[in-house]
Amino acid sequence: MSKRITIKQIAAALHVSISTVSKALNDSYEISEETKKKIQDYAKEHKYKPNTLALSLQNKKTKTIGILLPNILTYYYARVLRGIEEVTTEKGYNIITCITNESYKKEVDTMEMLSNGTIDGFIACISEETLKIGNFDHFKNILEDGTPIVLYDRVHAEINCDKVVTDNIKSAYKATRFLMRSECKNIALISTSEGLDIGKFRVDGYLKALRKYDVIPNEDLIIRYNDEENLKDAINKMLDENKVDGIFTIDEISGAITTQVLNKRNIKIPQEISIIGFTNGILSRYSTPPLTSVNRFAHTTGKVAAKRLIDKIEEKIPFDDIVTEIIKTKLVERDSTKKMFIKF
Amino acid sequence: MSKRITIKQIAAALHVSISTVSKALNDSYEISEETKKKIQDYAKEHKYKPNTLALSLQNKKTKTIGILLPNILTYYYARVLRGIEEVTTEKGYNIITCITNESYKKEVDTMEMLSNGTIDGFIACISEETLKIGNFDHFKNILEDGTPIVLYDRVHAEINCDKVVTDNIKSAYKATRFLMRSECKNIALISTSEGLDIGKFRVDGYLKALRKYDVIPNEDLIIRYNDEENLKDAINKMLDENKVDGIFTIDEISGAITTQVLNKRNIKIPQEISIIGFTNGILSRYSTPPLTSVNRFAHTTGKVAAKRLIDKIEEKIPFDDIVTEIIKTKLVERDSTKKMFIKF
DNA sequence: ATGAAAGCGCTAACAA
């Protein structure tokens, strides 16, 4: 079992001192080629691997980053993780991933548990519950300890750290505008009623676009929902009672559900009703018809966040140089909106 | 910055010895209530947190587990991760997550990097490339060092460790049988051509079911593909040239793509062609129509794997007590297959 | 009831 060899054992076996071994393995100029070779060969032969723990304890850097995901089943976050993973790997960092599952307690516990020298910094997305509760002390405390944090996607003004966010208002604005330009007159909005700022921003963008085109928002065309079953009913009800020719859905699942409802009602997409979704994931790609949607660059978000954090950790940027990076989105046109010949 | 306080500082501040502080914080009976209280209060006040690294270095246990995911964008693996996360959290373990992205090199590097005292054990799914190359030395070496590994989903006989796998043959058998019982006569199979055993097993199950019902397999109805564009063409070609009334797809994406193709051809599902997919994820749930599919219990898989590994780590099970756990599947009936009144 | 000292695996300043 556990026959991991240590520097000490090498020293004993070769009748040299521990520090000689250490230096030899680090290829120090102080050690003669001969001894070096002898030691290195022995190490290789016995598959010596330095104990990371001991190293970290020494230089107070663990080369690992804590990642907080609110939820891994959302394709978007999975992609952010991929982005993070890509740069951390490249830079030789490990990541400790924790899924808060939108729970305040889990978030606090996790951060608590990791901020004991286990990690050099955090990349986090605030959980829904935390946002609702509005207590951000755990973030503040960690920042006070001098541990850098980069927040992504869901952020809060009270937390004074680097942030990487989606350009929500503008994206929603552009999506809505796209629908209007493709001649939709009655554009519905499917939103979630969770208290996330993100949702609010997207609604704002929608409203802003309507205003811009002198359309008076119709509250009957705005659905805010909690659970999926409700949503289907709500959409059906809305369609029963209103004329609708365009729908902007605020997240991917809503888009998928809306599509299912329309298909079930045999409503032709996009001839009768156009749909634009948010967050361009697999659901949008593989639905029938494939959905035009606002592509969020999850991967980029992850990469930017990771880069920023590592720069902070490695002190290439001063700790209090705080920045908010805004990741632009791009509308991906598929088959759920009318093809326009005039491009704007 | 970094004003994390240490035991030493507490000792200095309170004019006691380091070991007294250590004992007091561990609530040792050796220390007087008075001193204990004094020390504990001071610690609390200054937000003392023991340095995990130092502890790990001491007791040779890190309470962290390395997780290898071949790919996080596949909903199934995301769910496995959730399952793992759930039990590790409950048992006070951290997880270091690494996405191999189906690369052999990445897999080897990662395992190499983590097996230096950083982790107590691995939960891994072998990458596609590794399976193709057929070199499993990295797994064997780690096992030899006495570090436990639990393999899930994609496994290999050469690696002698605990495994948690899906009951692939039987699941495919049952899915195919279901199609036949719902009166499909010409059942096509959409498979991937990667050299994964899993795929082979599922094909075996399909063939076994056909044989059972005295149906001679028709090679023209079996599609093996590499990339998505190819697949669409292949399906179209197959439908052009053959009579097909049932399709069994071997993974979720194939199912989604097949559905898109059928919808585009205006083929009625399930009246004209029934579909059963594998791995019941969001795509199956939100497609039009929602797909009947073989539900794999990803979450359970993760939980079982994590439990097994932790038991090994904590030596509740001897290291060489090797087991393969088979996770059963369940067919979830939705709208892509004909409703049967006779239930089998 | 308290403290001194050794040690986990390693590095680095200093001596030889």
Place this chain on the structure above:
DNA sequence: TTGTTAGCGCTTTCAT
């Protein structure tokens, strides 16, 4: 060129 020693933060004998 090699070795001795102290120390990273903590636990744990063994003294006191």
